[in-house]
Amino acid sequence: MTADNFADRLLAAIEGKQSHVVVGLDPDFALLPSEIRDAHPRAQYAGDDEMHEACYREFLTALLDALTGEAMAVKPQIAYFEALGSRGYALYEDVVTMAKDMGYLVIGDVKRGDIGSTAEAYARAHLDVAGADAVTVNPYFGADGLEPFLRRTRESGKGVFVLVKTSNAGSADIQDLELSSGETVYRRVAGLVEYWGRESEGSRGYRSVGAVIGATYPAQGAELRARMAGVPFLVPGYGAQGAKATELSGLFDEDGTGTVVNSARAILYAYRKRPGIHWLDAARLEAQEMRSALWRAAGRGR
Amino acid sequence: MTADNFADRLLAAIEGKQSHVVVGLDPDFALLPSEIRDAHPRAQYAGDDEMHEACYREFLTALLDALTGEAMAVKPQIAYFEALGSRGYALYEDVVTMAKDMGYLVIGDVKRGDIGSTAEAYARAHLDVAGADAVTVNPYFGADGLEPFLRRTRESGKGVFVLVKTSNAGSADIQDLELSSGETVYRRVAGLVEYWGRESEGSRGYRSVGAVIGATYPAQGAELRARMAGVPFLVPGYGAQGAKATELSGLFDEDGTGTVVNSARAILYAYRKRPGIHWLDAARLEAQEMRSALWRAAGRGR
Numbered sequence: 001m002t003a004d005n006f007a008d009r010l011l012a013a014i015e016g017k018q019s020h021v022v023v024g025l026d027p028d029f030a031l032l033p034s035e036i037r038d039a040h041p042r043a044q045y046a047g048d049d050e051m052h053e054a055c056y057r058e059f060l061t062a063l064l065d066a067l068t069g070e071a072m073a074v075k076p077q078i079a080y081f082e083a084l085g086s087r088g089y090a091l092y093e094d095v096v097t098m099a100k101d102m103g104y105l106v107i108g109d110v111k112r113g114d115i116g117s118t119a120e121a122y123a124r125a126h127l128d129v130a131g132a133d134a135v136t137v138n139p140y141f142g143a144d145g146l147e148p149f150l151r152r153t154r155e156s157g158k159g160v161f162v163l164v165k166t167s168n169a170g171s172a173d174i175q176d177l178e179l180s181s182g183e184t185v186y187r188r189v190a191g192l193v194e195y196w197g198r199e200s201e202g203s204r205g206y207r208s209v210g211a212v213i214g215a216t217y218p219a220q221g222a223e224l225r226a227r228m229a230g231v232p233f234l235v236p237g238y239g240a241q242g243a244k245a246t247e248l249s250g251l252f253d254e255d256g257t258g259t260v261v262n263s264a265r266a267i268l269y270a271y272r273k274r275p276g277i278h279w280l281d282a283a284r285l286e287a288q289e290m291r292s293a294l295w296r297a298a299g300r301g302r
Numbered sequence: 303m304t305a306d307n308f309a310d311r312l313l314a315a316i317e318g319k320q321s322h323v324v325v326g327l328d329p330d331f332a333l334l335p336s337e338i339r340d341a342h343p344r345a346q347y348a349g350d351d352e353m354h355e356a357c358y359r360e361f362l363t364a365l366l367d368a369l370t371g372e373a374m375a376v377k378p379q380i381a382y383f384e385a386l387g388s389r390g391y392a393l394y395e396d397v398v399t400m401a402k403d404m405g406y407l408v409i410g411d412v413k414r415g416d417i418g419s420t421a422e423a424y425a426r427a428h429l430d431v432a433g434a435d436a437v438t439v440n441p442y443f444g445a446d447g448l449e450p451f452l453r454r455t456r457e458s459g460k461g462v463f464v465l466v467k468t469s470n471a472g473s474a475d476i477q478d479l480e481l482s483s484g485e486t487v488y489r490r491v492a493g494l495v496e497y498w499g500r501e502s503e504g505s506r507g508y509r510s511v512g513a514v515i516g517a518t519y520p521a522q523g524a525e526l527r528a529r530m531a532g533v534p535f536l537v538p539g540y541g542a543q544g545a546k547a548t549e550l551s552g553l554f555d556e557d558g559t560g561t562v563v564n565s566a567r568a569i570l571y572a573y574r575k576r577p578g579i580h581w582l583d584a585a586r587l588e589a590q591e592m593r594s595a596l597w598r599a600a601g602r603g604r
Contacts, residue, residue, distance in 0.1 A: 026419075026420070049431075077416075077420055077423075079414070079416060079420045079421075079423035079424045079427065080420070080423045082391075082423070082424065082427035082428070082431075083423040083424075083426045083427040083431060084431070085391075085392075085395055085427070085431050085432065086388050086389075086391045086392035086394075086395055087388075088427075089384075089387075089388040089391040089392075090387075090388035090391075092388075093387055093388055111414070111415060111416055111440075112381070112413070113413060113440060114379075114381060114413055115468065115469060115470040116470060117328075118328070118379055118381045118382070119381075121379075121381035121382045121384070121385040122381045122384065122385075124385045125381065125384035125385040125387070125390075126384070129351075129384075129385060129386070129387050130387065138413075138415060138440050138442050139442065139475075139476060140440050140441065140442045140465055140468075140476055140477070141465075141468055141470060141472060141473060142470065142471075142472030142473055142474060142475030142476055142477070143472045143475050144470050144471055144472030145468075145470060145472055163442055163443075166417060166442075166443055166447075167417060168417040168418060168443060168444065168446050168447060169444075169446055170443060170444030170445045170446035170447055171443060171444050172444060173441075173444030173445050173494060174441060174442055174444055174487070174490070174491065174494075175442065175444070177481050177487065177490060178481060178482040179479050179480060179481055179482060180480040180481060180482050180484070182482070185476070185479065185487060188476070188479060189476065192475060192476075
């Protein structure tokens with residue numbers, strides 16, 4: 001294992017914590033525990049955004065601290081931070097730093113993509129300045145729009161997860177279109193992802209250019225796993241979006257690795273389904289159960 | 303014309319300023335006039351980012367002020383602002399506000415896109431909080447990933463430009479793939495854009511859901527124009543990326559409207575090719591020439 005290959009760090013994090021769990025950080029004021037909201041009365045702040053930022057900061061700091069034993073990575077979703085404007089953007093950057101300091105791998109869920117010179121600015125913004133270990137990117141612009149991100153997988157030990165088949169129903173609109181070759185758009189994108197990652201391979205056969213595959217499409221995911229040896233998968237859509245661990249066994253490789261699974265709301269707001277215990281204990285229990293269920297699904301234990 | 307339909311506001315802005323020119327705001331420290339850089343010596347700032355932000359702010363404020371007679375809209379490219387972190391993000395928001403106050407339409411070039419709940423956060427961040435008149439979005443997620451943006455075209459007078467055929471060479475990788483139906487991916491996306499915009503029509507036959515069509519593909523653009531009556535086009539890639547006005551006549555409708563064209567570097571850094579005059583005069587002259595050339599290409603005058 002070299003410390004500066006993302007794929008190596010990803011596999012090491014799975015082994016180190018015996019966990020495939022990525023916690024999605026999707027802060028939503030309406031869903032926060034009342035304990036958090038009550039501690040920040042509106043009258044103490046100049047505006048709602050300032051209050052929300054203070055609540056998110058306390059909520060996420062406590063969560064990160066509580067889940068170090070269960071989750072090997074976190075995936076802050078930048079959209080929820082941007083919704084608070086520049087104050088939220090600053091919090092996003094702080095959360096990335098904080099999570100790295102606590103030993104998590106940090107996957108910035110930013111879904112950026114643009115033409116070359118602009119993509120370079122985005123790659124700099126998110127992998128160099130904000131400093132996430134990896135980010136999600138959108139493939140619609142093609143290879144030259146991703147090259148600044150890909151370069152950082154080869155040169156700076158960073159990772160990239162390219163959208164292939166997303167977890168939402170509307171993903172059919174474009175991703176499932178059938179090409180004249182007979183394959184679907186998302187399968188073609190999967191092929192491109194394999195190609196784009198070829199120079200980013202670490203010491204254990206995995207590349208640092210991965211694929212985002214929605215947990216809500218486990219059959220397609222298993223098929224892609226079989227065809228995409230060495231491509232790490234980031235699988236969102238677990239929990240609140242409906243996918244279960246037992247359905248995901250086909251997404252792991254024969255060593256039970258290569259795939260990490262994200263859950264956001266089901267963990268963050270677990271207290272809503274587990275009355276009578278502290279919200280942090282609820283989140284920890286939910287993450288623990290997810291960790292065990294995935295570990296079994298990956299063929300790794302009882 | 304209703305004030306709260308984006309398409310109506312777009313056409314009115316073209317008529318009002320007799321201009322199809324959108325100025326792309328892509329600040330790049332290495333390309334700034336020495337006058338700007340010299341006014342902000344490094345020693346006065348805690349770090350490079352702080353200095354760059356001060357330079358960008360002065361540069362963009364002066365530019366916006368100088369180009370009100372030539373450009374009907376500006377398109378701040380958020381990637382260049384994010385590259386300065388939260389300080390840059392705050393400047394992006396300030397630039398949007400400043401440009402609106404000066405009478406420009408503001409198209410936030412953010413290229414966002416995600417699943418429904420996250421897309422709602424992005425739409426809120428960029429159309430409500432930052433407050434751009436319109437934004438660019440990425441279609442890869444399909445309809446449900448765009449709905450929060452589309453809703454704002456129907457309910458809040460906002461506009462959306464969906465990536466269809468982008469200006470870069472790599473756009474071929476996915477956008478030009480041939481479907482089993484015989485059409486290309488970008489043509490299918492164009493059809494979806496028409497469909498997604500059907501409830502956002504203003505009083506002059508144009509919808510508030512537009513398409514991004516690279517100026518570097520004028521033949522494809524003309525073909526799309528013929529098939530997409532009522533869909534406004536945002537055309538980047540003019541100037542520095544190589545496209546010329548005479549090649550773009552096929553992108554305007556028979557009234558010489560419906561399309562706006564973006565140039566960033568060729569205007570912002572025009573002083574580099576026009577020695578001996580002030581950088582603001584160089585930018586104004588470049589924008590003036592572009593305005594006249596497009597006005598003629600649209601069949602609107604000498």
